[in-house]
Amino acid sequence: VGLGLMGGSLARDLAAAGWRVLGTDRDPATARRARADGVVAGPVDPGAVDLVVLAVPVRAAAGWLRSLAGSVAPTAVLTDVGSTKRGVM
Known part of the structure; x- marks a missing residue:
C-alpha cells in the first residue's frame, strides 16, 4: 500500500525477483504508472495476499x-x- 519512493522501490524489487505484486497509491496516476511499467499486477485484494507492506x-x-x-x-x-x-495508534 503506497507506491511512492519507498513502496515503489520495494514493489519494483519484489516484481524483479518474481513476486506477483498488487498495489495501490493515493495518487491514481502513480498506481496506473506502476501497472503500466509491469511493477504492479493489479490493485490490492487484501484477502489474496501473503504479505502487506x-x-x-x-x-x-x-x-x-x-x-x-x-x-x-x-x-x-x-x-x-x-x-x-512515537506511537502511531
Missing part, C-alpha cells in the same frame, strides 16, 4: 490498518516502512 505516511497508517482489519488472511504478514519516534 504499508508504505504510507505515518499519520495515514492507522486508517489503513482499520480499513484492512478483517479482510487480510490471518496467516498474512503485515509490516510497514514508516519512521516515527
Whole structure:
C-alpha cells in the first residue's frame, strides 16, 4: 500500500525477483504508472495476499490498518516502512 519512493522501490524489487505484486497509491496516476511499467499486477485484494507492506505516511497508517482489519488472511504478514519516534495508534 503506497507506491511512492519507498513502496515503489520495494514493489519494483519484489516484481524483479518474481513476486506477483498488487498495489495501490493515493495518487491514481502513480498506481496506473506502476501497472503500466509491469511493477504492479493489479490493485490490492487484501484477502489474496501473503504479505502487506504499508508504505504510507505515518499519520495515514492507522486508517489503513482499520480499513484492512478483517479482510487480510490471518496467516498474512503485515509490516510497514514508516519512521516515527512515537506511537502511531
